[in-house]
Amino acid sequence: MPNVAVVTDSTADFSHAAPAELGVVVLPLTVNWGRDVLRDGVDITPSEFCTRLRVDPDVPHTAAPPLGIFEEVYRNLLATHDAVISIHISSRLSATHGVASTAAKSVDPRRVYVVDSLTVSIDLAWLVQRAAEMARAGASAEDILPALSAMIPRMRICVTLDTLEYLHRGGRIGKAQAFLGGLLNVKPIVHVLDGEVHPLERVRTRAASLRRIAELAQAVGPKELVAVAHVDCEEEARTLAENVARREGLSTVPVAELGAVLATHCGPGLLGFGCLLADAGR
Incomplete structure (x- = not known):
């Protein structure tokens, strides 16, 4: 033991x-x-x-x-x-x-x-x-x-949301509060920075947000670990995982479904990635 x-x-x-x-x-x-x-x-x-x-x-x-x-x-x-x-x-x-x-x-x-x-x-x-x-x-x-x-400090997590309604309602919106104005028909992309939710980008369609998430996963640089996370959109999550795996030269990328507590604050349709960046000192 x-x-x-x-x-x-x-x-x-x-x-x-x-x-x-x-x-x-x-x-x-x-x-x-x-x-x-x-x-x-x-x-x-x-x-x-x-x-x-x-x-x-x-x-x-x-x-x-x-x-x-x-x-x-x-x-x-x-x-x-x-x-x-x-x-x-x-x-x-x-x-x-x-x-x-x-x-x-x-x-x-x-x-x-x-x-x-x-x-x-x-x-x-x-x-x-x-x-x-x-x-x-x-x-x-x-x-x-x-x-x-x-x-x-090497952790990154970045997701797209169908809406900011759930983050706002639960009081977890953090710096992404800046996204609330004029968000009609816009898909927000947010990330966790210094322990808080921060706005990153906003795009016009769901399809565009999924493409952008895959691009961002590649753009952060070499990784020790990477995985995809979702709330109630497993098919899209599998597609994103395949896309990330192809871009990273990996055989597979694991997929995890968020639990009920996180889903309460993010809402159905959350999709994104988490990664541990490679240790530059090694």
Whole structure:
């Protein structure tokens, strides 16, 4: 058993390896919808979420895992591990990191390390995967944390949205607020920068936005990892993955579907890529 346990939350979308295979503990955020409190990935799947979204007049809201859950998980893991590394969605996009930090201080701040990924989705999952693989190989927390810190600046995630309505409604729109004016019949392209959603470009049609996403994936430069992410548009995601693979000279590019919590804030039709840029120092 590794000396270091790894924890994350349900906004990590794994494209290369399942969290159970990695020995990672995933704490679900919740979708509060009418009278229902639904644990992301446990009580509701992405497809169930999108099906309900089309017919339910109630607006879903999301919440971080409760403090008590974090405390319980940390205590249980410390009973069998030397340390816990807990890696979460950007603190500028969710309260989850703050709740985890409070729990760590309550349980054992010298043995529980909370990492602000400053990202989300497939990029977050790669950080978690790297930590889990290093832990399995016998690395200590003191070895793993600098490796994660070195990865975070090399993360990129860029997506096109059918609409900014969901980001605006959920208060996660960030610097993309500038896109709200005059967006009729325009498809926004946004990216995560310094832990926030920023505007990048806007194009006129869905087809143009998909072509542009593929071009942007190539333009960011050499990559160590790349994957495609989507909400309720798997066929387009497969096409984009094939396009990116062809441009990058890869046999395949993995595809991940965002969970219900992220879908709440992005809406159906999100499509884009995440990547880990190659380490220029190697």
